[in-house]
Amino acid sequence: MKARVKAIYRNLKQPVDAIVLSNSTDPHIDMSFFYATGLTDGLFEGCTAWLFPDGRCEIVTSALEEEAAKKSGLLLHIFRNRDERLAAMKALAKGVRRIGFNASEITQKAYAELVKLAPRARMADVSEAVMRARLVKDDAEIELIRTACGIASRSLEQTLPFIRAGRTESEVAAELVYAMQKNGATGPAFRTIVGAGPNSAEPHYTAGPREIRRGDLIVIDFGALFKMYHSDVTRTVVVGPASPEQREMYDTVRRAQDAAMEKFRPGVKGKTVDAAARRLIDATKYKGRFIHGLGHSIGLATHDGGGLNSVSDIVLKPSMVFTNEPGIYVSGFGGVRIEDDVLVTRGGPQVLSTASRDLISVG
Ligand SMILES: [Mn+2]
Numbered sequence: 001m002k003a004r005v006k007a008i009y010r011n012l013k014q015p016v017d018a019i020v021l022s023n024s025t026d027p028h029i030d031m032s033f034f035y036a037t038g039l040t041d042g043l044f045e046g047c048t049a050w051l052f053p054d055g056r057c058e059i060v061t062s063a064l065e066e067e068a069a070k071k072s073g074l075l076l077h078i079f080r081n082r083d084e085r086l087a088a089m090k091a092l093a094k095g096v097r098r099i100g101f102n103a104s105e106i107t108q109k110a111y112a113e114l115v116k117l118a119p120r121a122r123m124a125d126v127s128e129a130v131m132r133a134r135l136v137k138d139d140a141e142i143e144l145i146r147t148a149c150g151i152a153s154r155s156l157e158q159t160l161p162f163i164r165a166g167r168t169e170s171e172v173a174a175e176l177v178y179a180m181q182k183n184g185a186t187g188p189a190f191r192t193i194v195g196a197g198p199n200s201a202e203p204h205y206t207a208g209p210r211e212i213r214r215g216d217l218i219v220i221d222f223g224a225l226f227k228m229y230h231s232d233v234t235r236t237v238v239v240g241p242a243s244p245e246q247r248e249m250y251d252t253v254r255r256a257q258d259a260a261m262e263k264f265r266p267g268v269k270g271k272t273v274d275a276a277a278r279r280l281i282d283a284t285k286y287k288g289r290f291i292h293g294l295g296h297s298i299g300l301a302t303h304d305g306g307g308l309n310s311v312s313d314i315v316l317k318p319s320m321v322f323t324n325e326p327g328i329y330v331s332g333f334g335g336v337r338i339e340d341d342v343l344v345t346r347g348g349p350q351v352l353s354t355a356s357r358d359l360i361s362v363g
Helices: 002-010 032-037 063-070 082-093 108-117 127-135 139-162 169-182 197-201 244-261 270-282
Strands: 018-022 048-051 057-062 075-079 098-101 122-125 193-196 217-222 224-226 233-239 321-324 327-330 334-337 340-345 348-351 360-362
Touching: 002 032, 002 048, 002 127, 018 032, 018 082, 018 108, 032 048, 032 057, 032 127, 057 063, 057 082, 063 075, 075 082, 082 108, 098 108, 108 122, 139 169, 139 217, 139 224, 139 233, 139 340, 139 360, 169 193, 169 217, 193 197, 197 217, 197 327, 197 334, 217 334, 233 244, 233 334, 244 270, 244 321, 244 327, 244 334, 270 321
Parallel strands: 018 098, 057 075, 098 122, 233 360
Antiparallel strands: 018 048, 048 057, 193 217, 217 233, 321 340, 327 334, 340 348
8 A cells, every 4th residue: 555655645735754544433534544554344443544755554553453454464553542542653653743634534632632642743734635645546446446336336227126106215225225235335335315206306315204106206326335435326217207307307417417428538627527517407498407516536435535516626637536417406396316437547438337327217
């Protein structure tokens, strides 16, 4: 994982002598800890990763996580209690004049503790460098995301026959999550969204007791977690034959997604990718109904750093992975969203999520 540590250092604006990635109690876990150490399981509450400019990484780990930590092959400092943890950290901080920390993830409590351990060191927020490094995936990360995408795509296809009038949104969500885990997922990447009928017009609805009815549009937004890497896919299906209005909404979103897809190339700015889809939708009667950004980076988190939206200055680079997820939402009627996970390559966009993008009629 030397290359990942060096990638963080390469992205720094001002030099530091050490970077500390600090976990508190779940859910206050910095996924950058897993990026830097290469570990893909364990929880590592209260543990820290210490990164040095030569690419070295050492882990201060609880005895509880020792077996998991060994898989990293990195130097371990094992603690059994708070005093041993602080002593190990103090030893690592010795002689370090400038300490980098990830302000996006460290808790105020852990930060205060760190300052106390090294009272003479200057503290520097390196969150920007950590984020920039994580945006560009290495081959191992791409393979894990590809697997997570494959599991999600296959699981949706297996779940489609289950979806019909009379089932509840919750039942569909449960069936999909069950399929993902049976297909090898570590778990769901996030709370599964199954929004039927008017609920489909609410982008971040989850899933509830509503019974699916004939004529409903159903937005299904879901993802598989595979060894800590996320996929994030959305498909919209219709129960029974689609009405002309539903078909028009769907085709508009699909054309918007295609227009954006063309822009997933190295050197293009995030806002340019977003604009391609937005311009298309805003030129139709659905103007103003695309009410969120086009997409976001995925990786160790579902929202892994940079967003693709109307103000995004991110410049796309090879080996970045983003979602491409335009949508149209009409209150009281329903919504359509189509979301795929896209790997940026020199040769153009590579779509990692393989489920069919056609409007599927179920039930
Ligand atoms: Mn998404």
